[in-house]
Amino acid sequence: MDGVPHPPRSLPRPLRPVLRAVTYTRWLHLFIAATLALLGAFIWGQDDLQPVVGYAVLALGPVPLLAVAAAVPATRVLETMQARLLLFPGPHGPEERQEPRLAHTPAVAWTDRGRVFVWLVLRMWVGLLAAVVGIQGLFLTVALTSAHHWHSFETEVVPLPGSWQGWYPPLVPLVLAALLAAGWAFGALIAVLAPRLLGPSAAERLAALEERTERLLEHNRLARELHDTIGHALTVAVVQAGAARAAGSPEFTERALGAIEDTGREALEDLERVLRLLRQEGAPPSRRPGLAEAGRLVASARGAGAAISAEIEGPLESVPGPVSREGYRIVQECLTNVLRHAGPVPVRVRIAASATGLELHVRNELPPAAPAPGPGGSGLRGIRERAALLGGEAVVGPADGEWRVRVTLPIR
Structure with missing residues (x-):
């Protein structure tokens, strides 16, 4: 050597x-x-x-x-x-x-x-x-x-x-x-x-192990965010492009291209933020969207052809940052799954914030030809993991011809 x-x-x-x-x-x-x-x-x-x-x-x-x-x-x-x-x-x-x-x-x-x-x-x-x-x-x-x-x-x-x-x-x-x-x-x-x-010493080894665990958890969280953001953007782009081709209307095509552009730009911003965090150890986390910006998710899904009725209750601005950000990702994953598996079907979204907890409820019709998503999907697993990490609970599954996602998160 x-x-x-x-x-x-x-x-x-x-x-x-x-x-x-x-x-x-x-x-x-x-x-x-x-x-x-x-x-x-x-x-x-x-x-x-x-x-x-x-x-x-x-x-x-x-x-x-x-x-x-x-x-x-x-x-x-x-x-x-x-x-x-x-x-x-x-x-x-x-x-x-x-x-x-x-x-x-x-x-x-x-x-x-x-x-x-x-x-x-x-x-x-x-x-x-x-x-x-x-x-x-x-x-x-x-x-x-x-x-x-x-x-x-x-x-x-x-x-x-x-x-x-x-x-x-x-x-x-x-x-x-x-x-x-x-x-x-x-x-x-x-x-x-x-x-x-x-x-x-034993205390120093334990501290190093905890630091390594925190770093792995952070990387896992960033990987979930990439999955949610990029998956949502690609799903919206595919659905919008298919709908524009089927409609054959210049006006609809223009709206679809605008929605694809906005969704793609947001996905690129999230991708750049995550890559910057992965490259720079100890870099301060940049801003992540919260539930106060859930309106853009609803608008993006509506642009893809889904008929969404949104019901928002309570002061979302007072929801703690971690709960608000994870709640935003949960709603994003739910809408992505609807567009990916069920297509442009009626969707009901309810976001209710109170002094003690946050409730997220997303329901959509299940078309007869579309099978319900399996319980082992990475998106559904990510929803359960986010809820569990915050001390909450996620109930996911079909009921009465609908696919329902109900998540409760404690605020304290």
Whole structure:
């Protein structure tokens, strides 16, 4: 990938980590964490301390500073960036794997800051252990190599007898292999700890899931709006064009073309609005029509040849915006279904608003040759979904030779 050589597949599995860049970037990540403690050791000095006490001071001295750093919310972002870059293979490494899920936001809750504090301390301790093992392993390797050349070997790491000088050269590869194995193990350990301590908390995962659900619901709502708007416009255009051809009257054809033009223009405006919302995350929603504009739906259906009697009661302007907008779409879908399935038949529309609820009632005759719409249509399903989301109820079906849609929506 991108000209970066991969470890040969023919290489034995135990030797593959030697050629993986992530093995050494994890070492670097741990050594960076150990730098603070090592600097403190040079500043404070530990020559007069017992080894156990010196190592305790080395490991515990920087802990208060790490606690202060963990209290800063942005620390988690910085640690996450380092972990993503140095701990996990990706586009920057010789192999590409999906990295574990790490948090992308500052740690706001104190529980998240506590997890960051634990991460900082464990990272420093593992880094110190890796640094001690690495430095001592390098000293031992140099000492073994020097003993081979100058026939002398003195080290406090592994005091070997002088009679073993002939075995020093074969021990060098073993020490290097052990050093690489230890470094790989420390890197694997810190890579396991990172997603557990730097990953999003349960509350953050729940918030992300809710946000994703809201986004999916919004996209589903926009898809329903496109279905209602475009379906209504195409249905009106088809019916108007067919009626104009059958009438053979220039005056009627002129009215039909005007109705098709108005309906098409409204559909294009709705289409542009929906596409703009889909392209721009977080864009403010543009204006959507409400029940106060239901008159244009009635006029559009009348222009298609349907004999509509409309009855509007109550102050539609006082109906809350969500209820009014969804009610408009419900009436639009009802009239579209009438034109699509029954044709230009008599239709009665009743819209009644009160202080507690909104009632929508659409009835049309069922011609003998036209079968009633099935219960599984997407339009009828959309009507039921809209009503259910608003806490209302939709009753749809044939009765007494009519197709009836009755929707009740609470206003409070």
